Structure formats: structure tokens, C-alpha cells
Amino acid sequence: MENPNGRFLLKWASTRKLGRQRYVFRNGFIGFGITLTVLFTLVEFVTRGSLEMSYLISRVVLLPTLGIIIFSNQWDSQEKKYNRLQV
Numbered sequence: 001m002e003n004p005n006g007r008f009l010l011k012w013a014s015t016r017k018l019g020r021q022r023y024v025f026r027n028g029f030i031g032f033g034i035t036l037t038v039l040f041t042l043v044e045f046v047t048r049g050s051l052e053m054s055y056l057i058s059r060v061v062l063l064p065t066l067g068i069i070i071f072s073n074q075w076d077s078q079e080k081k082y083n084r085l086q087v
Contacts, residue, residue, distance in 0.1 A: 012081075
């Protein structure tokens with residue numbers, strides 16, 4: 001059986017080479033924020049047949065911002081875990 005901590009260390013070592021900004025932008029802003037914005041907008045359009053501009057603006061602002069916050073915190077958490085396991 002493979003050591004899960006060893007697997008984490010290898011995976012995070014390659015992830016951290018990208019850098020914090022790229023990680024947060026790619027995973028938080030685009031992967032979480034923009035993807036959910038598009039998905040929720042499509043669901044609204046399909047179910048209602050139209051778009052409510054105030055909801056659209058809220059999604060465009062809130063979801064990417066939330067993604068940045070979540071993945072920024074995740075970066076910090078993963079870095080702490082990585083540094084703790086490195087010792």
C-alpha cells in the first residue's frame with residue numbers, strides 16, 4: 001500500500017511550482033468562480049427563459065471572489081501540511 005502522505009508531498013510539490021497566484025487564479029477564479037457563474041446562469045436561463053441582470057451581476061462578482069478566498073485559504077492549508085510533513 002502506498003503512503004498517502006508521500007503521495008500528497010509529491011503532488012503538492014509539483015502544484016506549488018506553479019505558484020500561489022496561478023493556483024488561486026486557475027482553481028479559484030476560473031475553476032470555481034467562472035465555472036459556477038456560467039453554470040448557474042445557464043440553469044437560470046433554461047428554467048426561467050430569461051436572465052435577471054441583478055442576479056447575473058451578483059454571480060459575476062460574488063462567485064469568483066468566493067473562489068479566490070476559498071482557494072487562497074486552501075493554498076495556506078496545503079502549505080502548512082506540506083511544511084509539517086517535510087520535517
